[in-house]
Amino acid sequence: xxxxxxxxxxxxxxxxxxxxxxxxxxxxxxxxxxxxxxxxxxxxxxxxxxxxxxxxxxxxxxxxxxxxxxxxxxxxxxxxxxxxxxxxxxxxxxxxxxxxxxxxxxxxxxxxxxxxxxxxxxxxxxxxxxxxxxxxxxxxxxxxxxxxxxxxxxxxxxxxxxxxxxxxxxxxxxxxxxxxxxxxxxxxxxxxxxxxxxxxxxxxxxxxxxxxxxxxxxxxxxxxxxxxxxxxxxxxxxxxxxxxxxxxxxxxxxxxxx
Amino acid sequence: xxxxxxxxxxxxxxxxxxxxxxxxxxxxxxxxxxxxxxxxxxxxxxxxxxxxxxxxxxxxxxxxxxxxxxxxxxxxxxxxxxxxxxxxxxxxxxxxxxxxxxxxxxxxxxxxxxxxxxxxxxxxxxxxxxxxxxxxxxxxxxxxxxxxxxxxxxxxxxxxxxxxxxxxxxxxxxxxxxxxxxxxxxxxxxxxxxxxxxxxxxxxxxxxxxxxxxxxxxxxxxxxxxxxxxxxxxxxxxxxxxxxxxxxxxxxxxxxxxxxxxxxxxxxxxxxx
Numbered sequence: 033x034x035x036x037x038x039x040x041x042x043x044x045x046x047x048x049x050x051x052x053x054x055x056x057x058x059x060x061x062x063x064x065x066x067x068x069x070x071x072x073x074x075x076x077x078x079x080x081x082x083x084x085x086x087x088x089x090x091x092x093x094x095x096x097x098x099x100x101x102x103x104x105x106x107x108x109x110x111x112x113x114x115x116x117x118x119x120x121x122x123x124x125x126x127x128x129x130x131x132x133x134x135x136x137x138x139x140x141x142x143x144x145x146x147x148x149x150x151x152x153x154x155x156x157x158x159x160x161x162x163x164x165x166x167x168x169x170x171x172x173x174x175x176x177x178x179x180x181x182x183x184x185x186x187x188x189x190x191x192x193x194x195x196x197x198x199x200x201x202x203x204x205x206x207x208x209x210x211x212x213x214x215x216x217x218x219x220x221x222x223x224x225x226x227x228x229x230x231x232x233x234x235x236x237x238x239x240x241x242x243x244x245x246x247x248x249x250x251x252x253x254x255x256x257x258x259x260x261x262x263x264x265x266x267x268x269x270x271x272x273x274x275x276x277x278x279x280x281x282x283x284x285x286x287x288x289x290x
Numbered sequence: 291x292x293x294x295x296x297x298x299x300x301x302x303x304x305x306x307x308x309x310x311x312x313x314x315x316x317x318x319x320x321x322x323x324x325x326x327x328x329x330x331x332x333x334x335x336x337x338x339x340x341x342x343x344x345x346x347x348x349x350x351x352x353x354x355x356x357x358x359x360x361x362x363x364x365x366x367x368x369x370x371x372x373x374x375x376x377x378x379x380x381x382x383x384x385x386x387x388x389x390x391x392x393x394x395x396x397x398x399x400x401x402x403x404x405x406x407x408x409x410x411x412x413x414x415x416x417x418x419x420x421x422x423x424x425x426x427x428x429x430x431x432x433x434x435x436x437x438x439x440x441x442x443x444x445x446x447x448x449x450x451x452x453x454x455x456x457x458x459x460x461x462x463x464x465x466x467x468x469x470x471x472x473x474x475x476x477x478x479x480x481x482x483x484x485x486x487x488x489x490x491x492x493x494x495x496x497x498x499x500x501x502x503x504x505x506x507x508x509x510x511x512x513x514x515x516x517x518x519x520x521x522x523x524x525x526x527x528x529x530x531x532x533x534x535x536x537x538x539x540x541x542x543x544x545x546x547x548x549x550x551x552x553x554x555x556x557x558x559x560x561x562x563x
Contacts, residue, residue: 091450098457098501121442123487139488140446143438158430158437165430170382174397178353182454185360189461215384223384226398 033103035075038065039093040111043199043252044080048263049270062270064252065109067277072107072284081135083142085117086172090179092137097186108187109280110196111243111252112180115172115206116163117144122152170210170226177233184241193288195280197243200253204245207234240287249283252276292367294338296327297355299374300392301471301516302342306527307534311392324534326516327370329541336367345393345401347378348444352451354396359458369459369466370544372516373452373509376444376478377404379435404435442482442491449479449498456506465552467544468502470509472517479510505552513548516540 038044044065051058060066060078069076079092093110119140136142141151145163148156162168180196187194198204211231216224234245244251256262256272263269268276296302302325304310309321322328322340331338341354355371382398393401452468459466470476479499483492499510509515520526520536527533532540 087447094450094454094457098453119443120438120440121446121488121491123485137490138446138494139491154437158433161430162434162438165427166434167382167384170398171380174353174382174399175349178356181360182356185356186458186461218384223398225396226382229397 034106035077035102036065036069036072036107036109037077037079037093037096037105038068038109038111039079039084039089039096040199041080041084041089041113042082042267043113044078044109044111045082046273047082048265048267049273062273064273064277064280067274068109068280071277071281074106077102077105080111081137083117083144083147084113085119085142085144086112086115086176086179088119088137088140088142089113090183093183094186097190104190105192107284108183108192108194108196110180110183110194111199112176112196112203113199114144114146115170115176115203116168117142117172118168119143120155122155169206170223173207173210173230174226174233177230177237180241181233181236184237193284194241195243195283196241197247197249198245198251201244201251201257202253203251207245240283243283249279255279291336292365294327294331294334294336294368294370295341295355295358295362295366296338296370296372297341297346297351297358298370298372299342299346299351299378299471300344300531301374302327302340302370302372303344304342304531304537305344305392306529306531307537316394324537326537326541326544329538330368330370330544333541333545334368339364342372343394343396345378345403346374347380347401348373348376348448348451349380350396350399350401352455355455356458359462359464366462366464368549369455369464371452371455371466371468373448373468373470373475375403375471376441376448376475378402379404379439379444381431402431402435441478442485442488445479445482445495446491446498449495452506453498453501456502465549466506467548467552468506468508469513470515473509473515475509475515476511503553505548508548513543519543 046052046059046063049059049062065076065078079096089110089112097104119142121139122141124136143151143159148160151159183196184194211227216222216227239247243249244254252268252272255276256268260271261269304321304325307321307324310319312318325340327338327340341358351371351374379402380399381402383400384398386395455468456466479495483495504512516532516536519540520532523539524533524535
């Protein structure tokens with residue numbers, strides 16, 4: 033069947049766009065997902081949710097492809113979220129979910145170094161120390177690049193046109209920083225095997241699977257920041273959504289079926 | 291002719307079998323012919339590739355299995371994935387903390403090994419720390435695994451990985467068998483679903499289990515696992531691994547009982563009449 037699936041975090045859900053905090057939200061027509069589906073003239077399924085970790089994005093996307101009764105989509109756009117996010121199950125009340133404003137599907141809490149304040153005491157305390165000590169960024173890069181390669185391969189097998197990339201320019205900066213030569217020169221310990229793995233994984237991705245990750249096409253945040261405005265809580269504005277949809281449309285039209 | 295591909299942890303690698311743990315390194319191990327993977331390939335009359343590494347977490351097993359499927363030029367006739375303890379997870383570190391144990395190294399990823407205590411119905415199963423916790427790293431990992439990660443996270447991840455592999459094999463028309471190292475996995479999964487405060491989680495787990503055919507549920511209520519078989523008939527090696535005779539029996543079980551049970555599927559997972 034011909035339709036578009038999109039997935040990602042708040043950038044894809046459309047957080048802070050006009051009408052996002054109405055009940056129910058009335059901003060969806062302003063998202064790049066909606067605008068792109070109109071340009072492609074196909075229906076849209078937007079799976080994105082605010083605060084989503086990359087594991088949740090991967091899980092929800094693969095679950096959808098496996099279980100959908102609509103037939104497989106013709107187009108798919110995935111914007112991956114911050115490397116360091118993850119998810120853990122927690123027993124919480126519905127009131128908690130509403131208070132945090134990040135929905136907890138399957139009782140899973142999306143955790144991030146930047147959201148410690150919304151977590152329970154012991155979990156926040158332990159994570160605070162854990163984030164200081166453990167390299168969750170590098171771990172997230174290995175995992176996410178693996179998920180990206182899997183989705184690229186799967187979509188090739190299923191005949192789905194896939195565009196994927198980074199939601200924010202920080203992702204590329206994090207990646208470049210973690211791969212600096214200085215990290216491979218320590219005589220006692222070295223990140224060299226990790227760097228090689230990352231370079232191989234990144235090298236396996238087509239340009240259309242590296243939006244905002246060195247492909248020449250900008251990420252959504254960078255586009256909004258350089259040409260338009262950023263909303264108070266860091267999200268791209270309405271104009272950036274329009275231009276991003278145009279860019280993705282051009283990629284779908286010009287980069288596939290070559 | 292297609293090949294047999296297998297992945298897993300030390301159970302599939304064949305740790306503790308005669309000829310393993312060669313002091314010169316893993317590349318000098320000579321036990322490979324005695325693993326259930328080699329025995330099964332022999333029964334099937336096909337070449338095999340055993341990707342298993344000691345100490346692998348399920349994250350590592352999934353990552354490396356998918357990478358192989360995506361990059362191999364060979365036809366895969368049968369994929370056998372053995373899932374490891376649900377109490378393991380992967381972290382990346384500059385320092386190799388596994389230098390004094392028999393674990394193969396790869397891309398700075400260290401595999402954290404934890405036991406699991408069953409916990410109460412209220413809290414669900416929890417990790418229990420089995421490694422000395424005198425240095426800050428171990429203490430931090432202990433608290434992280436107990437207070438944040440919990441085994442429920444690894445149950446969800448493992449079952450979603452199992453469903454993804456099943457889906458991929460259905461699409462590629464590859465026969466697949468998935469099995470857990472030990473029958474305890476079933477109790478852990480069931481217990482993780484009994485927390486009355488996480489009903490949506492439990493529903494998701496049930497959906498993942500339902501998505502798997504019986505031939506991908508060895509150790510999850512179907513058939514007998516390699517460890518249980520060894521424990522029942524031959525005993526267990528000192529470090530907890532199945533005996534050589536059990537590998538032979540398990541290969542026969544897979545060949546004679548499980549393989550004929552694999553659902554026959556066509557392209558795109560459509561069940562053939």
